[in-house]
Amino acid sequence: MMESQLAELKASALARIAAAASAAELEVIRVEVAGRKGSQLTELSKGMGKVPPVDKGRIGKLFNETKTAIESALDARQAAFADAALNARLDAEWFDLTVPPPGVRPGALHPITIIQKEIEDLFTSMGFTVLSGPEVETEFNNFDALNIPPDHPARDMQDTFWLEGGHLLRTHTSPVQVRGMQRLGPPLRMIAPGRVFRNEEVDPSHEHTFYQLEGMMVDREVSVAYLIYYMKTLLQGIFKREVTVRLRPGYFPFVEPGFELDIQCLLCGGKGCPVCKQSGWVELLPCGLVHPNVLRLGGIDPEQWNGFAFGLGLTRLAMMRYAIDDIRHLQGGDLRFLRQFA
Numbered sequence: 001m002m003e004s005q006l007a008e009l010k011a012s013a014l015a016r017i018a019a020a021a022s023a024a025e026l027e028v029i030r031v032e033v034a035g036r037k038g039s040q041l042t043e044l045s046k047g048m049g050k051v052p053p054v055d056k057g058r059i060g061k062l063f064n065e066t067k068t069a070i071e072s073a074l075d076a077r078q079a080a081f082a083d084a085a086l087n088a089r090l091d092a093e094w095f096d097l098t099v100p101p102p103g104v105r106p107g108a109l110h111p112i113t114i115i116q117k118e119i120e121d122l123f124t125s126m127g128f129t130v131l132s133g134p135e136v137e138t139e140f141n142n143f144d145a146l147n148i149p150p151d152h153p154a155r156d157m158q159d160t161f162w163l164e165g166g167h168l169l170r171t172h173t174s175p176v177q178v179r180g181m182q183r184l185g186p187p188l189r190m191i192a193p194g195r196v197f198r199n200e201e202v203d204p205s206h207e208h209t210f211y212q213l214e215g216m217m218v219d220r221e222v223s224v225a226y227l228i229y230y231m232k233t234l235l236q237g238i239f240k241r242e243v244t245v246r247l248r249p250g251y252f253p254f255v256e257p258g259f260e261l262d263i264q265c266l267l268c269g270g271k272g273c274p275v276c277k278q279s280g281w282v283e284l285l286p287c288g289l290v291h292p293n294v295l296r297l298g299g300i301d302p303e304q305w306n307g308f309a310f311g312l313g314l315t316r317l318a319m320m321r322y323a324i325d326d327i328r329h330l331q332g333g334d335l336r337f338l339r340q341f342a
């Protein structure tokens with residue numbers, strides 16, 4: 001009697017377990033078949049009392065086997081449901097760690113930095129050293145050592161931000177010439193890119209903070225022909241095409257003779273626009289042969305050595321190269337502008 005009931009319960013329980021469609025359904029079956037109170041197994045165990053003593057050992061063992069078989073089937077099925085649930089979640093939630101995150105762009109070089117690096121490569125390939133100097137300079141290096149004594153009218157050519165203690169924000173990169181002569185001595189080939197400051201009205205072609213690139217060569221017999229050769233090499237290297245330039249006399253106390261090298265405006269093709277102030281030409285590259293006083297103040301004997309120097313407007317060069325029609329874009333921090341160079 002008990003034996004057949006156990007066999008029946010086992011068969012029906014295993015069939016129900018196998019047919020369970022979900023973990024919740026399986027839980028209902030567990031309670032009904034093997035739960036502690038009122039389950040089919042618990043009810044059957046109550047019948048054990050009526051089993052004759054001689055059969056007790058065998059039936060008890062059979063009961064335990066049945067119970068274990070049902071419980072193992074429940075556990076196995078439950079584990080299968082848990083596995084399936086985990087797999088479903090993994091399928092739904094997978095992500096690819098190698099995909100770049102949306103909305104984040106890699107950084108890029110600023111257009112002025114791009115040009116600066118190109119010029120540095122060009123000049124280092126011709127034996128020039130790249131130097132830098134401080135943005136806060138002494139009055140001596142910015143003016144006096146460049147043959148501009150305190151009462152010289154040329155001081156007014158560059159509106160200066162004065163600081164305390166005779167210091168100033170350098171108005172040009174020319175003080176690095178002074179540092180270069182003192183540090184390296186002759187013969188000398190150096191360039192010095194850097195940020196400079198002037199107390200100026202800002203307009204499409206003038207900033208109060210902009211970049212220049214200084215160049216200087218000191219050797220035994222440097223002539224204007226050297227100067228023109230290097231300036232042509234510079235402009236061809238940057239524009240990689242024919243550009244129209246003009247050389248006119250220019251006055252700077254630290255060079256003699258001094259020149260202004262202008263480039264025909266590449267934004268309007270020389271017709272006239274706000275960047276070239278309707279003149280068709282953009283002042284880009286003042287230059288000249290180094291004044292003997294400047295060599296002397298730099299510790300170099302002008303009887304033995306001479307040289308050329310130039311002060312390229314790096315910000316303006318970037319404007320010509322990339323056809324930027326307002327200098328204020330360059331330091332405006334507008335990402336829509338900057339991303340064009342990425």
Ligand code: FA5
Pocket residue numbers: 158171172173174198200205206207208210212252254255258283284285286287288309310311312313314315316327
């Ligand atoms: C000078 O600063 C001289 N130190 C250059 C020099 C060096 C001459 C060595 C001879 C020998 P200037 O003030 O003209 O010169 O400035 C040089 C260049 O800087 C200009 O041709 C122009 O391209 C650029 N520049 C001048 N002022 C501004 C400004 N406010 N905003 C942007 N670029 C400017």
